[in-house]
Amino acid sequence: MKFAGSHILSVSQFERADVEHVFTVADRMRPFAERELMTKALDGAILGAMFFEPSTRTRVSFGSAFNLLGGEVRETTGFEHSAIAKGESLYDTARVISGYSDVIAMRHPESGSVSEFAAASRVPVINGGDGSNEHPSQALLDLYTIRKERQDQGGGVDGLRIALVGDLKYGRTVHSLCQLLSVFKNLHIVLVSPKELCMPETIIEHLRQAGHTVIESDQLEASISQVDIVYSTRLQEERFSSTQEADLYRGRFRLNQAIYTQNCQPNTVIMHPLPRDSRANARELDVDLNDNPNLAIFRQTDNGVLVRMALFALILDVVALVEKEARPV
Numbered sequence: 502m503k504f505a506g507s508h509i510l511s512v513s514q515f516e517r518a519d520v521e522h523v524f525t526v527a528d529r530m531r532p533f534a535e536r537e538l539m540t541k542a543l544d545g546a547i548l549g550a551m552f553f554e555p556s557t558r559t560r561v562s563f564g565s566a567f568n569l570l571g572g573e574v575r576e577t578t579g580f581e582h583s584a585i586a587k588g589e590s591l592y593d594t595a596r597v598i599s600g601y602s603d604v605i606a607m608r609h610p611e612s613g614s615v616s617e618f619a620a621a622s623r624v625p626v627i628n629g630g631d632g633s634n635e636h637p638s639q640a641l642l643d644l645y646t647i648r649k650e651r652q653d654q655g656g657g658v659d660g661l662r663i664a665l666v667g668d669l670k671y672g673r674t675v676h677s678l679c680q681l682l683s684v685f686k687n688l689h690i691v692l693v694s695p696k697e698l699c700m701p702e703t704i705i706e707h708l709r710q711a712g713h714t715v716i717e718s719d720q721l722e723a724s725i726s727q728v729d730i731v732y733s734t735r736l737q738e739e740r741f742s743s744t745q746e747a748d749l750y751r752g753r754f755r756l757n758q759a760i761y762t763q764n765c766q767p768n769t770v771i772m773h774p775l776p777r778d779s780r781a782n783a784r785e786l787d788v789d790l791n792d793n794p795n796l797a798i799f800r801q802t803d804n805g806v807l808v809r810m811a812l813f814a815l816i817l818d819v820v821a822l823v824e825k826e827a828r829p830v
């Protein structure tokens with residue numbers, strides 16, 4: 502794919518070579534993210550960060566990534582602090598903000614909204630999550646983490662065995678991750694969810710047509726015994742019609758150290774896009790796993806900065822300039 506000047510709206514834009522190109526650039530960003538080197542490659546550039554749904558990781562790591570490349574960030578968070586609360590359309594907002602920015606990262610509660618915004622934007626737009634639809638930069642950082650964890654264990658992504666657990670109906674991270682994984686070979690994917698919250702059939706069919714094995718289950722313990730990765734997710738309560746409806750499924754699949762020890766192989770890596778729900782009646786990923794060396798959740802969040810730096814460098818076509826401008830910190 503051509504990165505320079507492009508929107509990043511869906512993982513369907515990426516072929517395998519594109520994914521590997523992003524990861525190669527992300528690897529080159531590590532000395533900057535780890536403060537060994539600094540660069541002013543994006544000096545004078547502005548990121549418009551528009552987050553109309555709660556976010557900690559995506560919003561802050563997009564901002565940090567842009568700052569680490571030498572650029573500045575202007576933020577709008579929440580509809581209540583935007584003229585959208587006065588009835589302004591996405592079209593008008595996009596025309597205005599794209600006049601103030603060189604690139605925009607956006608999160609919005611409605612599926613398809615970021616694409617609608619991008620169609621009116623005069624600068625590239627990155628989808629930071631649109632409703633239950635997609636979260637492409639999260640899928641890229643998840644896959645970058647999977648690749649790194651597998652490399653550290655002497656393996657690769659081809660042939661991976663992974664269990665995706667939780668709310669697979671509304672979870673945009675797993676929608677994007679499944680589609681991105683499909684460009685690799687011979688995957689064994691176990692989808693663990695209540696039947697009412699299963700992965701959309703179109704995504705399962707896409708995986709099967711790409712030659713992967715897909716198994717659906719509503720049993721956690723039996724599903725995690727033969728996998729390399731367990732990827733847990735939060736119940737997406739904000740997508741349910743009521744708290745009472747969400748309560749029907751809350752706490753259904755809980756992974757803790759005892760269940761891990763009894764069921765998983767010793768090297769099984771534990772992932773989660775975060776936030777994990779720490780409330781007593783949820784706890785899909787227990788804090789008693791915090792000292793488990795295979796818990797990769799904070800390696801995922803650190804990798805998010807590298808991957809988002811790579812996306813900015815590619816979209817704004819400054820990969821070579823980042824290194825040309827490199828200075829010791």
Ligand code: CP
Binds near residue numbers: 556557
């Ligand atoms: N993983 C993720 O999207 O986290 P935030 O909601 O905190 O951005």
